[in-house]
Amino acid sequence: MNSLTKVGFILKPQGIRGEIKVRPTAQAIQNFVKFTDLIIGGISYPVKNIALRQGYLYISLKGIDDRNAAELLRNKEIFADIKEEPLTKGAYYIKDLIGCEVFKSGNLLGSISDVLSHGAADVIVITGKKEIMFPHIKGIFRTVNLLTKRIDVDTKLFEQVTSE
Numbered sequence: 001m002n003s004l005t006k007v008g009f010i011l012k013p014q015g016i017r018g019e020i021k022v023r024p025t026a027q028a029i030q031n032f033v034k035f036t037d038l039i040i041g042g043i044s045y046p047v048k049n050i051a052l053r054q055g056y057l058y059i060s061l062k063g064i065d066d067r068n069a070a071e072l073l074r075n076k077e078i079f080a081d082i083k084e085e086p087l088t089k090g091a092y093y094i095k096d097l098i099g100c101e102v103f104k105s106g107n108l109l110g111s112i113s114d115v116l117s118h119g120a121a122d123v124i125v126i127t128g129k130k131e132i133m134f135p136h137i138k139g140i141f142r143t144v145n146l147l148t149k150r151i152d153v154d155t156k157l158f159e160q161v162t163s164e
Helices: 029-034 067-071 155-161
Strands: 004-014 019-024 037-040 043-053 056-061 077-081 101-104 107-116 123-128 131-135 141-145 150-153
Touching (some): 004 056, 004 067, 037 056, 150 155
Parallel strands (some): 101 150
Antiparallel strands (some): 004 077, 019 056, 037 043, 037 077, 043 056, 101 107, 107 123, 123 131, 141 150
């Protein structure tokens, strides 16, 4: 049986024809174009169109044809069958980060215990000597090795977004 993975969060309807604005949770948002069906609220919707604009995805789904129908999807999570299309090399799903140890300048900060979904960016929670929370923004992770469960953060960027 294939497993469903959270791949996005619906922010709001866009326009009057049922398009939705989505914040993807996968690092490589270009993988969204490979999905033919997305699951929202337990219902599978065939994808009509996906466009990338200013870091957000704008998605049209079959069966969601006006703003009222799109409004019912606001603030819902989007899931996809990850077996449908694998991620490109070097990409990862946010859920795969849980349990990874995080290092800054070679020093262990702790391990990722949770990833919280919020409107602008996912928030990474590191549990170690103390709990550290920071937004998952582009460039924050210098290296991610899911085989060894090790992540090295960009020291300068990490210090800008945390009080570390």
